[in-house]
Amino acid sequence: ITKEYAFEIFKEVADRFAKRVDVLVTSNINQNQFNSLVSFAYNVGTGNFASSTLLKKVNKNTSDLTIKNEFLRWNKAGGKVINGLTNRRNEEANIYFS
Numbered sequence: 595i596t597k598e599y600a601f602e603i604f605k606e607v608a609d610r611f612a613k614r615v616d617v618l619v620t621s622n623i624n625q626n627q628f629n630s631l632v633s634f635a636y637n638v639g640t641g642n643f644a645s646s647t648l649l650k651k652v653n654k655n656t657s658d659l660t661i662k663n664e665f666l667r668w669n670k671a672g673g674k675v676i677n678g679l680t681n682r683r684n685e686e687a688n689i690y691f692s
Contacts, residue, residue, distance in 0.1 A: 608632065614640045620653045627656060630665075630690035637682065638668055662687040 595603075612632045618640070619631060631652065635643040643649055648664035665687040669679040 608636065611636045611640065615643070618644055618649055621656050623652065623656050626692050627652070627690050630686040633689075634665065634668070634683075634686050642668075659691075661690065665690070 615632050615635050651658050651661050651664055665683045669675055669683050
């Protein structure tokens with residue numbers, strides 16, 4: 595497929611995740627926080643995001659510093675820590691708190 599078509603497909607998928615995050619997050623968050631949560635939900639799935647402690651903490655207190663730890667809990671595949679997932683979760687947490 596072309597780059598343009600691939601981008602259109604990605605935008606449609608990303609928009610679906612953004613809409614779901616928008617529904618699930620009931621607190622007032624800024625654009626960076628929203629972007630990091632959409633990235634997170636895209637990677638772990640909206641079902642996992644919906645039932646996560648991360649979401650509960652965001653909805654309770656968007657400035658809670660333990661939210662970073664909640665991102666970092668999602669760095670495993672098959673029960674094994676994956677460096678790439680650790681890097682991704684750190685980046686999402688950094689964006690959330692920037």
